[in-house]
Amino acid sequence: xxxxxxxxxxxxxxxxxxxxxxxxxxxxxxxxxxxxxxxxxxxxxxxxxxxxxxxxxxxxxxxxxxxxxxxxxxxxxxxxxxxxxxxxxxxxxxxxxxxxxxxxxxxxxxxxxxxxxxxxxxxxxxxxxxxxxxxxxxxxxxxxxxxxxxxxxxxxxxxxxxxxxxxxxxxxxxxxxxxxxxxxxxxxxxxxxxxxxxxxxxxxxxxxxxxxxxxxxxxxxx
Amino acid sequence: xxxxxxxxxxxxxxxxxxxxxxxxxxxxxxxxxxxxxxxxxxxxxxxxxxxxxxxxxxxxxxxxxxxxxxxxxxxxxxxxxxxxxxxxxxxxxxxxxxxxxxxxxxxxxxxxxxxxxxxxxxxxxxxxxxxxxxxxxxxxxxxxxxxxxxxxxxxxxxxxxxxxxxxxxxxxxxxxxxxxxxxxxxxxxxxxxxxxxxxxxxxxxxxxxxxxxxxxxxxxxx
DNA sequence: GACTGTGAAGCCATTCACAGCT
DNA sequence: AGCTGTGAATGGCTTCACAGTC
Numbered sequence: 001x002x003x004x005x006x007x008x009x010x011x012x013x014x015x016x017x018x019x020x021x022x023x024x025x026x027x028x029x030x031x032x033x034x035x036x037x038x039x040x041x042x043x044x045x046x047x048x049x050x051x052x053x054x055x056x057x058x059x060x061x062x063x064x065x066x067x068x069x070x071x072x073x074x075x076x077x078x079x080x081x082x083x084x085x086x087x088x089x090x091x092x093x094x095x096x097x098x099x100x101x102x103x104x105x106x107x108x109x110x111x112x113x114x115x116x117x118x119x120x121x122x123x124x125x126x127x128x129x130x131x132x133x134x135x136x137x138x139x140x141x142x143x144x145x146x147x148x149x150x151x152x153x154x155x156x157x158x159x160x161x162x163x164x165x166x167x168x169x170x171x172x173x174x175x176x177x178x179x180x181x182x183x184x185x186x187x188x189x190x191x192x193x194x195x196x197x198x199x200x201x202x203x204x205x206x207x208x209x210x211x212x213x214x215x216x217x218x219x220x221x222x
Numbered sequence: 223x224x225x226x227x228x229x230x231x232x233x234x235x236x237x238x239x240x241x242x243x244x245x246x247x248x249x250x251x252x253x254x255x256x257x258x259x260x261x262x263x264x265x266x267x268x269x270x271x272x273x274x275x276x277x278x279x280x281x282x283x284x285x286x287x288x289x290x291x292x293x294x295x296x297x298x299x300x301x302x303x304x305x306x307x308x309x310x311x312x313x314x315x316x317x318x319x320x321x322x323x324x325x326x327x328x329x330x331x332x333x334x335x336x337x338x339x340x341x342x343x344x345x346x347x348x349x350x351x352x353x354x355x356x357x358x359x360x361x362x363x364x365x366x367x368x369x370x371x372x373x374x375x376x377x378x379x380x381x382x383x384x385x386x387x388x389x390x391x392x393x394x395x396x397x398x399x400x401x402x403x404x405x406x407x408x409x410x411x412x413x414x415x416x417x418x419x420x421x422x423x424x425x426x427x428x429x430x431x432x433x434x435x436x437x438x439x440x441x442x443x444x
Numbered sequence: 445g446a447c448t449g450t451g452a453a454g455c456c457a458t459t460c461a462c463a464g465c466t
Numbered sequence: 467a468g469c470t471g472t473g474a475a476t477g478g479c480t481t482c483a484c485a486g487t488c
Contacts, residue, residue, distance in 0.1 A: 001456070004437060015457060016430070023429040027408045031385070041469065050410045050421075054459055054472095061471055069465040069470045086429050087436030094428075105327035111408070111425050156431060163253070179438075180431040186249045186333070188272045196434050198427045199272075203333050205420045206316075207245040207308050208238070209378060209402040212418050214309025215226060216401075223478070237479060263447065276450095276481055283449055291448045291487040 018059045022082055024049045025056065029079040041072035091116050093153065095176075097169045098160035099124035099132075099139045102184060102202075106158060107134055120154050142172070149176035156180050163187045170197075240281045244304055246271045247278065251301040263294035313338050315375070317398075319391045320382035321346035321354075321361045324406060324424075328380060329356050342376050364394070371398035378402050385409045392419075 002019065004012045028048045032040055042060075046053040060066050060078075063085050067073045083089055094117050096107045106112070107122050123142045124130060132139045140148065157173040159166055159181060166185035173181060173191075180196040183189055191197055224241065226234045250270045254262055264282075268275040282288050282300075285307050289295045305311055316339050318329045328334070329344050345364045346352060352363045362370065379395040381388055381403060388407035395403055395413075402418040405411055413419055 002434065002437075017457070019430050019433050020426050022433075023426045024408075024423065026429075027425075031409075043469090048410060052459065054461090055457090057470060058458085058472075065471070067470050070468045071466070072469065085433070085436075087432035088429065092432055092435075101327035101330045105323035106424070108323045109424065112428065115425055115429070117425075117428060155435060156428065179435050182427055182431065186246075187253075188270060196431055198431055200424070200427050201246065202328070202331065202422070203249075203337055203339075204242050204245045205404055205422050206334065206339060206378065207248075207310065207337070208241050209404065209418055209420055210309035210314055211241050211244075211307070212224065213314075213377060213401050214307075215224075235478095239479070265447090274481065276483090277479090279448060280450075280480085287449070289448050292446045293488065294447065 012062065014062050018062060019086070021049070021051060021055070021059050022086060024051070025059070026079060026082045026086060026088075029075055029082065032075045033079060037075055039072045040075050040078070042067075045073075088116050091118050092155050093118050093120045094156045094158060095120055095145075095148075095154045095173075095178075096122045096158045096160060097124075097142065097145075097173070098162075098165075099126070099129050099134075100160060103158075103160035104134055106160060107137060117156075120152055121148055142169075145172055145176055149178075154178065156182060159183045159185050159189070161185060234284065236284045240284060241308070243271070243273060243277070243281050244308060246273070247281070248301060248304045248308060248310075251297055251304065254297045255301060259297055261294045262297050262300070264289075267295075310338050313340050314377050315340050315342045316378045316380060317342055317367075317370075317376045317395075317400075318344045318380045318382060319346075319364065319367075319395070320384075320387075321348070321351050321356075322382060325380075325382035326356055328382060328406075329359060339378075342374055343370055345370075364391075367394055367398055371400075375399065378404065381405045381407050381411070383407060 002014050002016055004014070025045055028045060042056040043053045045056045064081070066078050066081050094112070096103050096119060099122050103122060107119050112119065119137060122134060122137055122139050123145055124139050125142050129139050130141045155178065157178040159169050161169050163185045166183065166187050167189050170181060170189040170191055174195065178195065181191065183197055183199045184202070186201055189197060224236050224238055226236070247267055250267060264278040265275040267278045286303065288300050288303050316334070318325050318341060321344050325344060329341050334341065341359060344356060344359055344361050345367055346361050347364050351361050354361045377400065379400040381391050383391050385407045388405065388409050389411050392403060392411040392413055396417065400417065403413065405419055405421045406424070408423055411419060
C-alpha cells in the first residue's frame with residue numbers, strides 16, 4: 001500500500017498492485033495509439049492486459065474521472081494521464097552497475113529508452129571490459145562512479161553484479177545520491193529509508209512454473 | 223491461489239506468493255550452505271529475504287514440519303526439502319526464442335544453470351544471427367523449432383521477441399508441446415489452459431520507482 | 445528457555461452489483 | 467442503452483499471539 005503525501009491527489013492510499021497495473025495499461029494504450037484506435041472501454045483494457053474490468057476502472061478512478069459514462073475512455077487522453085501518474089512525463093537518468101550479460105542487455109534494452117529512461121552510463125570493475133562500447137555507451141571503471149555522479153546526476157541505479165558485490169555497489173550508489181535502486185542481485189541490500197529499492201528476481205518466475213509442473217507430474221522422492 | 227491435486231501433500235491450497243517466497247528462501251539457504259552454516263531460525267531467513275518471520279514459518283508449514291521447536295531448521299535438510307517442493311530436484315530443458323540482447327543474456331545467465339535449468343537451444347529469425355555461437359550454444363533458425371522439439375523435448379519456452387511476434391512464437395511453442403512459457407514480451411498471449419504462462423515485465427519495476435519518486439518530488443502539470 | 449507450528453484476528457485487495465451520467 | 471464510477475461484499479494474505487515441543 002502506498003500512501004500519498006497530501007497534494008496533487010489529496011491524501012489517499014493506493015495499492016502497490018494498482019501502480020503495477022497502471023504500467024501495464026499504459027503499454028496497452030500505447031499499442032492502441034499505434035493502431036490508430038481513439039476510444040477504448042474498460043473491458044478491452046482488461047482483456048488486453050489480463051485483468052478484471054472492474055479492477056481497471058477502480059485503478060483509474062483512484063486518480064480521477066478519466067472516462068465518459070456510456071462511452072469509454074479517449075485513448076490518447078487516458079494514456080497521457082496514466083503516464084503523468086507514473087511520473088513518465090519527464091526523462092529519468094539511469095546508471096547500470098555491472099556490465100555482464102544482463103547489465104549489457106538492460107543497458108541496450110529498447111523498452112527502457114522508449115519510456116523515457118536514459119541510460120547515462122554503465123560501470124564495471126573488469127579491466128578487460130572497461131573502455132568497450134555498447135553502441136554509443138562506454139563502459140566506465142567503477143572507481144569513476146562518484147566523479148561521474150557529481151557531473152551527471154542520476155536518479156536510478158540498476159545493480160547487475162554478482163550477489164556478493166551487491167551491498168558494496170549499493171553503498172556507492174547511496175554516496176552518489178541515487179533516489180531509487182533496481183536490484184537484480186539475489187540478496188537483500190541495506191540502504192537508507194528514503195531510498196526506494198525494488199528487487200527483481202529472474203529465476204523466481206521460472207521456479208513458479210516448475211513448481212506447477214511438478215504438481216501435475218509429481219516425481220515422488222522416496 | 224494454487225490448488226493441489228490430491229497426492230503428495232494432500233488436498234491443500236497455497237498462495238502463489240508463498241511459492242515465490244520459497245524460491246527466495248532457497249537462494250538464501252544456498253548462500254548459508256556456502257558459508258558453512260548448519261542451523262538457521264525463521265527470524266534469520268526472514269531478515270535475509272525481507273519477509274516477516276511468522277510468514278516464513280507459515281510458508282514452510284504448508285508442506286510439512288521441517289523445523290525443530292526450540293531449535294530452528296537444519297539448513298541442508300530444509301534446502302533439500304524446499305528445492306524438492308519447487309520441483310528443482312531434477313533438470314528442466316529450456317528453449318529461448320529471440321536472440322536479441324535480452325535473449326542472449328538470459329541464455330547465458332548463470333542464475334538459471336545453477337538451479338538446474340538447461341538451455342537446450344536459442345532460436346531467432348534474423349539470418350545474420352543464425353549460426354552464431356553463444357559459448358557452446360548455437361543460434362538456430364526458428365523454422366527448425368518443431369524438428370528440434372521432436373528430437374529434444376523441452377518443458378519451458380522463454381519468449382524474448384518483440385511484442386508483435388509474441389503470439390506467433392507462442393503458437394509455435396504450443397505445437398512444440400511446451401508445458402510452460404515465460405513471456406518477456408509486453409503483451410498478453412493466448413495458449414491452451416493446460417499450459418502455464420508467466421509474464422515478466424522489466425519496465426514495470428522501474429516505473430513503480432518513478433511513480434514513488436514523482437510523489438516525493440511532484441512536478442505539477444498545469 | 446527458546447523457537448516452531450498454527451488458529452484467530454486484522455488487514456488489504458479484488459470482485460460484485462448497481463447508481464449515476466452521457 | 468451503455469459504460470463508468472463506487473459502496474458493499476467477498477475472498478485471500480499477512481500478522482499476531484500463544485500453545486506445543488524439544
